[in-house]
Amino acid sequence: MRVLLIAGGWSDEREVSLSGARGIENALFALGHEVILFDPTDRLTELPDAARNVDFAFLNLHGAPGEDGLVQALLDRVGCPYQGAAPAGSFLALHKAAAKALFVDAGLRTPAWEFLTAPPPEGWEPSIGYPLYVKPNLGGSSVGMGRADDRAQLDAVLALAFRHGHEVLVEEALAGEEVTVAVLGGEALPPILIRPKRGEFFDYASKYEQGGAEEICPAPISRELTEETAVMAKAAHEVLGLQGYSRSDFMVKDGVPYLLEVNTLPGMTPTSLLPQSAAAAGLDFPALVARLIELGLRDHGHSDSHNP
The missing domain is CATH 3.30.470.20 (ATP-grasp fold, B domain)
Known part of the structure; x- marks a missing residue:
């Protein structure tokens, strides 16, 4: 198959995405697939055309775009199958x-939480007790996450989280x-x-x-x-x-x-x-990649007859 390996992107987790893509690329080669690397950072508008010319898209994006469902929505519109969640679930x-x-x-x-859509006013106190974890609501890989054991630490971790996003989750630290x-x-x-x-x-x-x-x-x-x-x-x-x-x-x-x-x-x-x-569970890395492709083809109503 011709596989479009989508990695990189513009989130704080870009380097993690690119690091993982190298191993995935090697696994795809070992499975006999042709691999076309695609980084949407400067080429997002080229994605529909690129997706029309492959058999499958393998996503290795973290944060937005990718985990927010944007890339999946574009792929759906041009009928290109991919592994994992559809846009809404993503x-x-x-x-x-x-x-x-x-x-x-x-x-x-799930631990108790509060959802903040803007930095709270000075002196704000959460309704849940300390210690707390504070994290960007739309982030991943623990980027921008911090812990507050008391009110003296809260402002600093809130400021850190809001530097990484406009929405913040304050969560009970169990x-x-x-x-x-x-x-x-x-x-x-x-x-x-x-x-x-x-x-x-x-x-x-x-x-x-x-x-x-x-x-x-x-x-x-x-x-x-x-x-x-x-x-x-x-x-x-x-x-x-x-x-x-x-x-x-x-x-x-x-x-x-x-x-x-x-x-x-x-x-x-x-x-x-x-x-x-x-x-x-008995699946080495290439076998895991092959299984994800198989599931992606199934979920999008394609047979796996294109597999080498």
Whole structure:
């Protein structure tokens, strides 16, 4: 097949996107596909024409565009299949406050939060107690995220988050361990337990620097917790109306999992979580890429007869 590998973009996560694209490109070559690299940063208006001349688009974008559904909407208009969520599900998952509202509506546990659309007035106090995490509402990879343990720290982390976006989520900081669970083709993959080594939470450095966190897969957690997080991850995937794959992040406090957020274009760098979880389920990196293409073709009503 001719595959349009879309990566880069203009979000704060551009370099992460490009890093992952190199591994995906190698996997696509190993699978026998022809690969055309496409960075929408300066070429967004060329995307419809480029998409008409390929068999499939493989997205490795983070933030906007990509996780906001814009690129998916353009691809839909020209009939080019791609892996993962459609435009609506992409945007709902990226918009943390909207996603959490849907989680609560579906009975899924999530930490308490407040949604801010502008910097609050001086002296503002959140309705939820400290400690708090403050993060850009539409961001990812923990870019612009900070923690406030008291009012003295709050202004600084709010200012950091608002530098990275016009909307901010203030969220209850639960003490516990972080677990992430991927869904692939409707089935939950083995969970991963994350223990950051470089700070108090799974920040950008912990995620993307070698040795930034201890990531144990399968997670050494009870069978009951494994089953509960799998059920919640699949439910979140369905509540948001996603296709193909996703990755749900949880904080486990006193043995009880709380859903933090859902990623519709999980990272695909060598240190990323989805490839680790897929490997534990018996899928090496090229096999994972092949499976994502298979699911994308299926979800868009195409057969996989073009596969080499």
